[in-house]
Amino acid sequence: MLEYAQRIKALPPYLFAQIDQKKREKISQGVDLIDLGVGDPDIPTPQPVVEAMQRAVENPEHHRYPSYEGMLSFRQAVADWYKRRFGVELDPQREVVTLIGSKEGIAHFPLAFVNPGDVVLCPDPAYPVYKIGTLFAGGEPYILPLKEENGFLPDFKSVPKDVLKRARIIWVNYPNNPTSATATEVFYKELIEWARENNIIVASDLAYSEIYFGNEKPMSILQIEGAKDIAIEFHSFSKTFNMTGWRLGMAVGNEKLVAGLGKVKTNVDSGQFQAVQEAGITALNLPEEELQKIRDTYKERRSAMVKALEEVGLKVYPSDATFYLWIKVPKGYTSAEFVSRLLDECGIVCTPGNGFGEYGEGYFRISLTVPTQRLLEAVERIKRLKL
Ligand code: PLP
Numbered sequence: 001m002l003e004y005a006q007r008i009k010a011l012p013p014y015l016f017a018q019i020d021q022k023k024r025e026k027i028s029q030g031v032d033l034i035d036l037g038v039g040d041p042d043i044p045t046p047q048p049v050v051e052a053m054q055r056a057v058e059n060p061e062h063h064r065y066p067s068y069e070g071m072l073s074f075r076q077a078v079a080d081w082y083k084r085r086f087g088v089e090l091d092p093q094r095e096v097v098t099l100i101g102s103k104e105g106i107a108h109f110p111l112a113f114v115n116p117g118d119v120v121l122c123p124d125p126a127y128p129v130y131k132i133g134t135l136f137a138g139g140e141p142y143i144l145p146l147k148e149e150n151g152f153l154p155d156f157k158s159v160p161k162d163v164l165k166r167a168r169i170i171w172v173n174y175p176n177n178p179t180s181a182t183a184t185e186v187f188y189k190e191l192i193e194w195a196r197e198n199n200i201i202v203a204s205d206l207a208y209s210e211i212y213f214g215n216e217k218p219m220s221i222l223q224i225e226g227a228k229d230i231a232i233e234f235h236s237f238s239k240t241f242n243m244t245g246w247r248l249g250m251a252v253g254n255e256k257l258v259a260g261l262g263k264v265k266t267n268v269d270s271g272q273f274q275a276v277q278e279a280g281i282t283a284l285n286l287p288e289e290e291l292q293k294i295r296d297t298y299k300e301r302r303s304a305m306v307k308a309l310e311e312v313g314l315k316v317y318p319s320d321a322t323f324y325l326w327i328k329v330p331k332g333y334t335s336a337e338f339v340s341r342l343l344d345e346c347g348i349v350c351t352p353g354n355g356f357g358e359y360g361e362g363y364f365r366i367s368l369t370v371p372t373q374r375l376l377e378a379v380e381r382i383k384r385l386k387l
Contacts, residue, residue, distance in 0.1 A: 007136055012128075018336065019352070022343055034378045036366045037349040039177065039324065041242040043297060046290050049241060052282035056275035066271035069262050070098025070250070074277040078235075078250050081284040085209075086220040094255045095228075097262045100272050102207055102236035102249035103129055105261060108268065109232070109251070110137035112260030113201060114168050121170040123154050125178055125353060125360030127205065130171040142167065145359040148317065152181035156194055164198055173205035175218050175321035178356050178365040182218055182321050192224045192231065201257060202231040210240040210291060213299045214320035222253055232257040239323070241283040242294065248272060248280045298323045301368040301375050308379040313387050325366040326353075330387050339364050346381040 019037070026033055044050075056062055069075070075092035082088045090096055099105040106129045114120060116138030122130045124143045131141045142163050144154035156170060172191065174183035195202045204221040212218055221227050232253040238244040251261055265271075305325060306316050317326040329338040335352035342348045342364075351367075353360030368375065 007138075010135055011132065019339065019343070019349065022340065023349055026343065026347065031347045033343075033347050033349060034370060034374055034381075035349040036368075036370060036375075036378065037351050039239070039367045039369060040244050041239065041294075041323070041369045042371050043242045043294060045242050045246070046283070046286055048286060048290075049243070049279050049283045053275055053279035056278035059275070062274035062278070066274045066277070068266045068271050070096070070271060071274055071277045074098055074280055075250075077281040077284045078252065082220070082222070082252060085217075086223055088220055088222045090222075090252050091255075095258055096250055096252050097258050097265070098272050098277060099234070099249035099251055099265075100269060101238065101247040102205065102234045102251075104247075104269070105234050105249060105251045105265075106130065106203075106205060107133040107136065108264045109203060109234075109257075109261050110134050110139055110169065111264045113257070114139040117166070119163055119167040121154075121156065121159065121167055121200070123171060123173065124358060125356030125363075126171070127173060127177050128356070130173075130203075130205075131357075134169075139168070140166075143357070143359075144170075146176070146179060146181070147359070152176060152179040152317075153183060153187055156191060164200075167198070167200050169201045169203050170195060171203050171205065172221070173207070175208040175211065175319075177208065177322060178324055178351070178353070178360065178363075179326045180317060180319035180322040180324045181326075182212075182319065185219060185224070188219070188221050188224045188227075192221070192227050195230050196226060200230070202227070204231060204233045206233050207236040207239055208322045209235070211295065211298060211323055212321040213295060213302065218321060228254055230254065232261070237280055237283055240291070241286070243283065246276055246279065248276055297372065298368055301372055304376060304379050305366065305368065308382045311383055312385050323368040325368070327364055327366065329353075329362055329364055335361055335364055342382075342385075346378070346385060348378050348381060 075096040078096045079090040079092040082090050110133045114137040118139045119142045120134040120139045122141040123146050134141045146152040209218045237248040315328040335354045339350050339352045351365040353363030
């Protein structure tokens with residue numbers, strides 16, 4: 001008899017299964033579906049990055065096994081970018097590791113620092129990998145609810161003492177998926193102080209740092225004094241440079257934390273294709289205008305969609321970062337029920353908030369990663385919705 005291992009059996013149920021089933025039914029009925037469910041940019045990767053890859057592929061040096069921790073030239077480019085963008089100094093040899101997409105690093109990190117029975121403090125609603133990586137390492141996720149009244153920031157000071165004693169890692173992610181919330185410097189300062197007092201590793205997921213629309217750019221947790229004693233930060237090329245398919249990211253910060261993750265990786269993968277890292281160097285050095293164009297596109301889409309949603313009486317969480325909208329479902333609906341209505345009456349696919357954890361119930365998420373024309377069509381359909 002073939003039997004799944006306990007860690008697979010223990011995975012939370014797949015909450016999107018019902019939506020996927022409905023989506024398939026609608027498509028087979030010929031409905032013109034607009035999919036605002038996934039956070040996968042529709043805008044192509046900038047041309048200079050594609051050309052850098054084309055050139056790099058021709059180089060036989062890149063056809064062999066890459067180095068486990070990543071090319072030094074790539075890690076140097078990451079360190080230079082952190083210095084330019086955040087004013088943070090990193091030693092490329094010891095404080096940067098190349099990832100095969102940030103998901104890979106996030107999932108593997110607990111294997112280096114969590115023993116069976118240890119606790120990992122995981123936000124909810126959230127990107128599901130924090131919890132799943134914890135479970136795979138034999139750890140226990142302890143849920144930190146993200147509530148609107150707290151600006152979707154976790155109340156880490158409320159964690160009971162007995163849990164705190166067993167806690168090894170706290171995950172934070174700002175600008176946040178799915179709520180689009182951002183964190184303040186005060187929040188990060190208090191978090192680092194508390195983590196140092198309680199000897200808890202801070203793992204910051206900064207995947208959306210470059211998708212911002214206000215005057216204040218999102219910050220890196222490593223900008224906080226003392227953060228490098230206790231923190232690691234995960235970053236991704238996926239959202240910043242429209243490179244989801246390329247699988248490139250990095251983890252930076254405390255030397256021991258980076259080395260621990262590197263140790264796991266050395267034993268389970270053999271690094272990212274060097275040609276992809278060469279393309280990454282080009283991406284990190286793109287002119288600012290290139291990235292501003294991407295932000296402008298999302299900004300325009302965001303305003304059009306927020307206006308349409310407000311016209312039909314829906315409440316969008318106000319934010320000036322990420323390409324997600326986090327919206328309250330109208331009174332009397334669950335997240336799943338309302339998302340079903342949008343699918344049935346508008347042919348629009350959205351993600352129910354409870355798909356990101358129990359505290360996401362009562363909300364749904366819209367992703368602005370479809371061509372503007374399609375998004376405007378979605379806007380028209382939503383305006384006709386009678387609530
Ligand atoms: N972190 C967050 C918050 C995300 O939303 C995603 C992807 O959706 C990732 C990390 C993973 O990004 P990647 O593995 O493509 O670098």
